[in-house]
Amino acid sequence: MTEAPINLSSPDVELKSLQLDDHTGTESADGGGGHVDDLPVPQQIQITNITCDSFKISWDMVSRGQDRITHYFIDLNKREDRSSNKFKHMDVPTKLVAKAVPLPMTVRGHWFLSPRTEYTIAVQTATKKPDGDYTVSPWSEIIEFCTADYSSVHLEQLLLKAEAIAGRMLPFTVFFRNQQKDYFQTDSPAFRSRDAQCCRMLPCVKDNSGSHGSPISGKLEGIFFSCNTEFNTGKPPQDSPYGPYRFQIQADVLFNQNTNIYFGDFYCMYTSYHYVILVLAPNGSKGDVFCKGRLPVLDRSNNRFLTCTEGEDSSLVFHHAQDVILEVIYTEPLDLSLGTVAQISGHQLRSLSTLNAKKDPSCKICNISVGR
Numbered sequence: 001m002t003e004a005p006i007n008l009s010s011p012d013v014e015l016k017s018l019q020l021d022d023h024t025g026t027e028s029a030d031g032g033g034g035h036v037d038d039l040p041v042p043q044q045i046q047i048t049n050i051t052c053d054s055f056k057i058s059w060d061m062v063s064r065g066q067d068r069i070t071h072y073f074i075d076l077n078k079r080e081d082r083s084s085n086k087f088k089h090m091d092v093p094t095k096l097v098a099k100a101v102p103l104p105m106t107v108r109g110h111w112f113l114s115p116r117t118e119y120t121i122a123v124q125t126a127t128k129k130p131d132g133d134y135t136v137s138p139w140s141e142i143i144e145f146c147t148a149d150y151s152s153v154h155l156e157q158l159l160l161k162a163e164a165i166a167g168r169m170l171p172f173t174v175f176f177r178n179q180q181k182d183y184f185q186t187d188s189p190a191f192r193s194r195d196a197q198c199c200r201m202l203p204c205v206k207d208n209s210g211s212h213g214s215p216i217s218g219k220l221e222g223i224f225f226s227c228n229t230e231f232n233t234g235k236p237p238q239d240s241p242y243g244p245y246r247f248q249i250q251a252d253v254l255f256n257q258n259t260n261i262y263f264g265d266f267y268c269m270y271t272s273y274h275y276v277i278l279v280l281a282p283n284g285s286k287g288d289v290f291c292k293g294r295l296p297v298l299d300r301s302n303n304r305f306l307t308c309t310e311g312e313d314s315s316l317v318f319h320h321a322q323d324v325i326l327e328v329i330y331t332e333p334l335d336l337s338l339g340t341v342a343q344i345s346g347h348q349l350r351s352l353s354t355l356n357a358k359k360d361p362s363c364k365i366c367n368i369s370v371g372r
Contacts, residue, residue, distance in 0.1 A: 039068060039137035040061040040062045040063075040064060040066060040125055041061070041124075041125070041137045041139075042060070042072075042124070042137075042140040043060045043141075044059060045058075045059045045121070045123060045140055045141065046058050046059065046104075049104075050147060050148050051147070051148050051151060052113075052114075052115035052149060052150055052151065052213045053113045053114075053115065053147070054108035054109075055145065056104040056105065056106050056107075057103075057104060057107060057121070057123070058104035058105075065125075068127050069100045069125045069127065070100055070126065070127050070128045071098065071099055071128055071134065072097070072099075072124070072126065073095065073124040073126055074096040074097075074107065074122075075095055075122045075123070076096060076107075076120075077119060077120050078118070078119060079117075079118035079144060097126075113147060114147065115147055115148065115149060115150060116147060116213055117212070119144070119145060119147070121143050121144075122140050122142045122143070124136045124138070124139055124140070125137045148213075149213050149215035150215060152293075152294070152296065154213065154368060155263065155295060158263075158265065159263045159296050161366055162263070162274075162276050162304070162324065163304040165274060165323055165324065165365060166276070166304040166305055166321035167321055167322040167324070169307065170234070170320055170321075170322050171229075171234065171317070172228075172234075173250065173251055174249060174250055175249050175251055175254050175328065175330075176225065176226055176249070177223065177224065177225050177226070177242075177247045178226075178240035178241075178242040178243045178246045178344070179191075179242060179243040179247070180243040180244075180245065181243070181244070181343075183245070184245055184336070184341050186199060193223070195333070198335075199336045200333045200334060200335050201223050201247070201334045201336065202223070202333050203221035203223055203287075203331060203332065204221060204223075205220070206218065206221070206222065206329065209267075210267040210277060210359055211265050211266070211267050214265045214277075215294045216265065216294075217265075220279065220287065220290055220291075220329065221286075221287065221331065222279065222287060222329035222331045223329065223334060224328070224329055225249075225328045225330055226326065226328065227251070227318075231322070237346065238344050238345050239344075240346065245341060245343055246341065246342060246344050247336065247340070247341050248339050248341075249340075250339070251316070251318045253338055253339075254280055254330050254334075255280055255306070255308045255318065256308065256316060257300075257308075257316075258283050259281065259282055259283070260281050260282075260288050260291070260300070261278060261281075261297070261298045261303070261306060262278065262281065262291045262296065262297055262298065263278060263297075263298055264277035264278060264279050264295055264329065265277040267359040267360075267366050268366050269357045269359070274323075274324050274325070274365065274366055275325045276305055276321070276324045276325070276326055277327045277328075277329065278306055278327070278329070279291055279329045280328055280329065281332075282331070282332055285332055287331020287332065288331070304321060305320070305321045305326060306318075306319070306320050306321070
């Protein structure tokens with residue numbers, strides 16, 4: 001294998017930016033140096049304990065020359081096109097220099113590791129000379145791995161941030177979903193999320209909008225609904241980015257005492273609007289099984305976003321948060337006969353579409369320490 005070039009003139013790696021188990025101590029890769037024959041080359045690299053912003057790394061080495069090793073050089077690079085996954089510190093170097101510590105060692109840092117992202121990694125062993133220069137072994141083989149989704153701990157952090165801005169609760173009575181006219185025509189085969197013959201809306205896989213580490217993106221199947229109301233009318237808005245025809249259904253059909261509600265995400269798209277994604281899954285359904293253990297479960301009658309409570313006459317009463325835009329995913333197929341379809345009188349505001357929208361990584365309101 002051709003040896004990778006050594007860039008020893010790259011900017012310093014800050015001491016606090018790389019944590020190695022219980023050891024601290026990373027240094028810059030400044031200085032010149034060369035290969036030495038008696039430094040062992042890392043072999044059989046293993047990446048384990050992968051999270052959204054950390055991993056453990058270990059490797060095998062021949063015994064010859066191990067006593068001379070003072071440092072490890074780790075070359076970490078994103079595998080995909082940089083433009084497809086920009087993050088706040090995209091210009092930070094990825095050459096990490098760590099003091100030699102017992103293996104496996106933990107590499108952790110949200111400033112250079114992003115959730116659900118493919119990376120390549122290679123390692124050198126090195127000896128630091130009295131003048132501060134390094135001599136290094138040849139590079140190891142290149143290994144590929146992918147970081148993980150947000151854990152439940154990270155989602156709880158997002159949840160707390162979302163609760164802080166949710167605002168007061170307003171009453172509502174219907175969920176709604178806007179689409180193009182063709183979507184609701186029985187002879188239209190163009191929409192995979194519609195069963196034209198049976199007149200059903202079908203769950204489809206959620207896109208990659210929102211937080212990059214959200215465990216529902218590209219995995220959870222469901223149907224998107226809205227429930228926000230206009231403050232002055234108490235009714236759904238007449239504008240929509242998704243189409244001029246609206247399916248409307250009574251709230252208790254989707255949300256009742258047999259429905260579990262989960263928090264899925266919190267994000268914005270470089271605007272002052274903030275979005276909260278919630279999942280409604282009938283108890284024991286496929287979607288419910290997916291969400292258990294992955295997403296924070298909410299109390300259906302007492303949370304800051306979307307509630308279902310029993311009124312005085314035993315009917316169900318519904319409220320939504322005023323200061324966030326709710327995107328509700330219902331995980332089961334729905335017959336169009338359960339609701340009504342009508343054309344709205346407002347505009348199609350395509351600029352407000354959240355389809356594959358990327359989260360603003362610089363927003364202090366909706367970001368947590370592990371990135372987007």
